[in-house]
Amino acid sequence: MNAQLQPTGSAYFMARETEKPETHTLSVLVDNEPGVLARVIGLFSGRGYNIESLTVSETEHETHLSRITIVTRGTPHVLQQIKHQLERIVPVHRVVDLTVRAQELGQERSLERELALVKVAGAGTDRVEALRLADAFRAHVVDANTGHFIFQITGKSSKIDQFIAIMRPLGLVEICRTGVAAMNRGHQGM
Numbered sequence: 670m671n672a673q674l675q676p677t678g679s680a681y682f683m684a685r686e687t688e689k690p691e692t693h694t695l696s697v698l699v700d701n702e703p704g705v706l707a708r709v710i711g712l713f714s715g716r717g718y719n720i721e722s723l724t725v726s727e728t729e730h731e732t733h734l735s736r737i738t739i740v741t742r743g744t745p746h747v748l749q750q751i752k753h754q755l756e757r758i759v760p761v762h763r764v765v766d767l768t769v770r771a772q773e774l775g776q777e778r779s780l781e782r783e784l785a786l787v788k789v790a791g792a793g794t795d796r797v798e799a800l801r802l803a804d805a806f807r808a809h810v811v812d813a814n815t816g817h818f819i820f821q822i823t824g825k826s827s828k829i830d831q832f833i834a835i836m837r838p839l840g841l842v843e844i845c846r847t848g849v850a851a852m853n854r855g856h857q858g859m
Contacts, residue, residue, distance in 0.1 A: 688744035692721065693768040694779055694851045695752065696859055700760035701727045701735040708758055709737060718743065718751055722783075722826070724848040734762065736859075740849050763859060770853050781851040785829045790817040791840030799839045806832045817842065 699705045706725055713720050722740035727733070741751060748766070755764045767779035787808070789799045792815075799818060803810065808822035817840075822832050826849060833844060852859070 688746060690742050690744055691748065691768075692740065692742045693748050693766055694781060694849060695739045695741065695755070696765045696767050696851065697737040697739065697755055697761060698763040698859060699735050699737060699758075700762070701733045702760060705735070705758075705760045706737065708760075709739075709755065712754055712758065713739075713741070713751075716750075716754070718747070722848040724850055738849055738851050765859050767851050767853055774853060774855055776854055779851045779853045781825060781849050782823055783826050783829055783849050784821065784823045784847040785833070786811070786845045787820045787822060787833060787836055787841065788817055788843040789820065789836050789840050790842050792816070795839045799836060802832075802835055802839075806835075808832060 697709065699709070710720070710723075712718075718741060720739055720741055723737070725735055725737045728736040741748070743751065752764050752766060755761055771777065771779045791799060796818075800810075803818070803820050803822075806822060806828070807824075808820040810818050811821045812819040820832075820836075822829055829846065833841065
């Protein structure tokens with residue numbers, strides 16, 4: 670029997686061997702109506718694309734528009750497919766690849782921030798060390814008692830990843846992250 674790899678149903682299987690996967694942040698302006706987010710997510714899951722981060726909120730109340738920010742990873746070919754397929758969904762008004770737009774504007778990346786709540790339980794020196802490190806990371810205590818802290822931290826995802834890694838040995842209990850909110854620098858809008 671031949672031991673060749675079989676297609677997995679994922680679009681990543683069809684990637685050209687010369688293309689390397691990249692992480693991109695997409696901003697999608699949609700009508701704020703029931704089912705739109707499900708259609709966008711269905712596009713990703715139905716084609717085997719992965720979503721690393723997803724945030725959505727109404728941003729223009731008068732015109733009932735919402736902004737979906739998606740962080741995804743794929744080869745340039747797969748990322749192009751994702752953008753074209755998103756543009757074909759009827760309530761989608763605009764799709765902007767913020768990563769590409771930042772490069773066009775001569776910037777390294779778009780401005781990206783995330784918020785996380787991090788619960789740490791501990792006593793004694795671990796408790797003191799958690800507070801000291803939280804201060805160094807500019808994390809704020811939003812809830813505390815004699816047995817735990819809940820820290821709020823905002824910043825780049827990599828900063829939050831670092832903070833979580835440092836808190837693990839000090840009694841990390843729980844993490845809740847918002848996902849990435851992003852926009853390009855400069856005077857132009859989406």
